[in-house]
Amino acid sequence: MLTSPSFDRTDKLLAWYDRHHRILPWRVTPTEQMRGAKPDPYRVWLSEIMLQQTTVEAVKSYFTAFVERWPDIEAMAKASEDDILRAWAGLGYYSRARNLKKCADLVATQYSGKFPASTAALKELPGIGDYTSAAIAAIAFGEPAAVVDGNVERVISRLFAIDTPLPAAKTQIRALMGDMTPPARPGDFAQAMMDLGATICTPRRPACAICPINEGCKALGEHDPEQFPRKAPKAQKPVRTGAAFIAIADDGSILLRKRKGEGLLAGMTEVPGSGWTARIDGDASIEAAPFPAGWVASGVITHVFTHFELRLSVYSARNIARHTAEDGWWSAPEELGGEALPTVMKKAITAAIPGAFKQQAKRH
């Protein structure tokens, strides 16, 4: 008799997930769910925001620290945005942290501390778009939503050998994902597709021989799976220059200030510098100094952002009197690690003060 290929695939993938799912701090395993445990919408939401364009390994320690400090939405709503930004520092894409706080406030006040359960309502919340709304609805609330992230795009574009390049193919991919998603266990199915993409159907050298749904994979049968998904070539990134000034007081404190606006690194902490942007070079010379002092060239650091590369000339001066600074604040050496300093700023400070940030060993 005829069997439905899509049902076969869905069934096989769920069976594979039951045996081979990754163990992750935010995940409730199939076994735990069978014993009655349910995913906490707050933890699902927090993990999904952190995971946007960010590797699982990078997220783990941040997620653990966040849920320890803010165990529920009410706790996070009580926190200040600056507290959130300090805890988020280093994870990147800082608008996520600002939207995290906005969303926590909204859910706490407008939804009585309970996340709305549908993709449509979730998508209205700040920082929650097509992917995240579907992921939360499927994982936390059992809605059979089509969860499409980069992994799913890759898996489906290979299964069906989709020649349309991304992102134009996204509508078609979402429809196909919707067809495959089962009414039962939609959250596990979504996570199964993502685990498959992360561990088997990888961007390069996919392990097709051990793929649980390799049967009927069009890319495997007729093409080179590695050639999917098709993507438009990306533009090269320009190189920008600028200057950063490390003003050091007699007790070792460093002068910091807060970045304004809503764009790059908005709301984060920085050292004084020239006004570089993604599009415009800043003054890389000592003339950009915030005030006269015995500035000494302390090297040039390079930092690569998503769409441009920044070369910062770093200058430092010691024994600066505190009243010299007109704005900002002085941060003592032992407080520096707790500031909302993005990585590019930590690099600049380290160029002038090699021991400023003692790296703590990561446990694996």
Place this chain on the structure above:
DNA sequence: GAGTCGTGGGT
């Protein structure tokens, strides 16, 4: 649809 928005790891 195309830009903007971080960072670290892998090849």
Place this chain on the structure above:
DNA sequence: TACCCAAGACT
């Protein structure tokens, strides 16, 4: 080395 890429959202 110089790329590529990772559970995208927002404008």
